[in-house]
Amino acid sequence: MSEPVLKKRSLHEVIEEIKTVYLDDNRPWIIGFSGGKDSTCMVQLVWTALSMLPADKLQKKIYVISSNTLVEAPQIAERIIRNLEKMEKYAKKANLPLETNLLRPPISDTFWVRLLGLGYPAPTNWFRWCTDMLKISNADRFIQETVSKHGEAIVLLGMRKNESKARSQVMELYKIENSKLSRHSKFDLTYVYTPIEDFSAEDVWNYLLENKNPWGEENRDLLAMYQDANASECPLVIDTSTASCGGGRFGCWTCTVVDNQSYLSNLIDNDEKNEWMEVLAELREELKNTQPEFRYFCKKCENEFIYDKEKNIMHVLVI
Numbered sequence: 001m002s003e004p005v006l007k008k009r010s011l012h013e014v015i016e017e018i019k020t021v022y023l024d025d026n027r028p029w030i031i032g033f034s035g036g037k038d039s040t041c042m043v044q045l046v047w048t049a050l051s052m053l054p055a056d057k058l059q060k061k062i063y064v065i066s067s068n069t070l071v072e073a074p075q076i077a078e079r080i081i082r083n084l085e086k087m088e089k090y091a092k093k094a095n096l097p098l099e100t101n102l103l104r105p106p107i108s109d110t111f112w113v114r115l116l117g118l119g120y121p122a123p124t125n126w127f128r129w130c131t132d133m134l135k136i137s138n139a140d141r142f143i144q145e146t147v148s149k150h151g152e153a154i155v156l157l158g159m160r161k162n163e164s165k166a167r168s169q170v171m172e173l174y175k176i177e178n179s180k181l182s183r184h185s186k187f188d189l190t191y192v193y194t195p196i197e198d199f200s201a202e203d204v205w206n207y208l209l210e211n212k213n214p215w216g217e218e219n220r221d222l223l224a225m226y227q228d229a230n231a232s233e234c235p236l237v238i239d240t241s242t243a244s245c246g247g248g249r250f251g252c253w254t255c256t257v258v259d260n261q262s263y264l265s266n267l268i269d270n271d272e273k274n275e276w277m278e279v280l281a282e283l284r285e286e287l288k289n290t291q292p293e294f295r296y297f298c299k300k301c302e303n304e305f306i307y308d309k310e311k312n313i314m315h316v317l318v319i
Contacts, residue, residue, distance in 0.1 A: 006203050018049035018195055021154075021180050027191070028061040030146055031156040032139070033100075035066065035080040037222060038158035040213075041204045042196050043087075046156065047214045050096055061150075062098040065142055069134040070104065071111045071252045073264070074277065075225055083217055090215040103138035110134075111254060115287075122256040122287045130252070143190055152189045154181065159194045160204075171197060228270045253280045256288045 006014075022029070031046065033039045043064065050058060064087055066080045084100040091098040107113060111130060114120040123130045146153045161168040171194065174182040184190035196204065208219040253264055264281050267274045 006199075006206065009198075011207070014045060014195070015049045015052070017180065018046055019053060021193055022050065022053070022060060023057060026060055027152045027154050028063065028146060028150050029154050029156055029193075030143060031062060031064045032158065033064050033066045033080070033083070034158070035076050035083060036158075037201075037204050037208060037226065038160060038196065038199075040083075040158075040217075040219070040222060041199070041207055042156065042158035044208070044211065044213060045195055047096070047098075048211075051094060051214065055095060058095070058097050060097065062096070063142070063146065064098060064100045065103055065139065066101070067103045067135045067138045069111065069130075069252055071134075071254045073251065073253050073267075074280075075267070079222075079225070083215070086215045086217060094214075101142065103142055105134050105138055109137065111252070122290050125257055128257060130255075134252070140186070143184075143187060147187065147189050152191070154191045154193050155184065156193050156195065158196055160199050160201075161197050162200055228267055228274075253277075254284055254287060256284070259288075 029046075031043060033043055046062075050062075064084065066084060068077060068080065072080070081102065084102055087098065088100045111134060114129065114133065115122065120129060121127065143153060143155065159167060159171060161171055170185075171182065174185060174192065176182060176191075180193060182192040182194070184192055199207075205223065209223065213219050264277065264284070268277050268281060
């Protein structure tokens with residue numbers, strides 16, 4: 001297990017780094033907030049750092065963005081909306097140049113329109129159409145619009161190297177030598193900054209529980225939500241290298257990419273007030289079983305999806 005970064009670097013050093021990166025240029029920041037522990041830790045650190053700067057130095061615009069897939073875990077959806085509203089309110093009081101944006105897919109790309117209206121199969125590991133349409137495309141559009149307006153932009157993400165070996169390798173791949181920034185995996189004129197990349201999960205929780213949330217949320221409530229669900233955070237997704245958020249992660253309650261939606265089951269089992277979500281778990285199982293032995297047969301053609309369901313060939317035209 002890696003040594004917690006806060007044992008090697010002081011909190012003061014981390015905050016000073018954030019201040020330095022902010023003051024280095026005039027490129028706006030786009031901060032990805034997913035409502036979980038890592039993104040909450042990152043935003044709180046950024047907020048604290050910027051609050052220490054004099055007003056005349058706070059010239060660079062900051063956009064906090066969250067993706068609402070419209071099929072999020074109910075607790076996460078509620079938490080995201082509540083946090084964004086509070087951030088907007090408290091940022092104005094603190095005179096921080098911060099605005100929040102809740103991103104949603106266009107109606108034509110929503111989960112139920114694609115699944116029921118256009119006949120898409122329930123998502124699988126090898127055909128995760130939901131990830132791009134419900135999450136990646138929303139963030140991509142916002143990033144491109146921001147770059148078009150400002151010329152360049154820096155995206156801040158709450159990613160940590162010790163989450164997985166694959167995550168660490170991807171982060172190292174795009175690193176810019178002698179810089180705190182990385183290249184964006186898809187867009188020119190767009191860079192990535194990961195302030196907590198060397199944090200451990202222990203560091204994240206220690207920071208959140210030892211430091212008051214500056215926009216009025218209670219971090220212990222976040223801890224309680226994790227304990228109830230026994231889950232990890234679903235990050236703001238910017239490319240398909242990010243794993244599905246089903247299983248042990250908070251994510252979409254409809255997720256059929258994983259065999260077991262454990263966080264949803266844990267929420268229901270650990271708190272009576274969540275019993276109403278049993279109907280969601282049942283519906284998710286129905287979706288999972290829509291194409292049992294035929295799921296592998298689904299293939300994408302240029303203008304149509306063809307799949308065998310109950311031994312009948314269905315041709316569904318994609319408009």
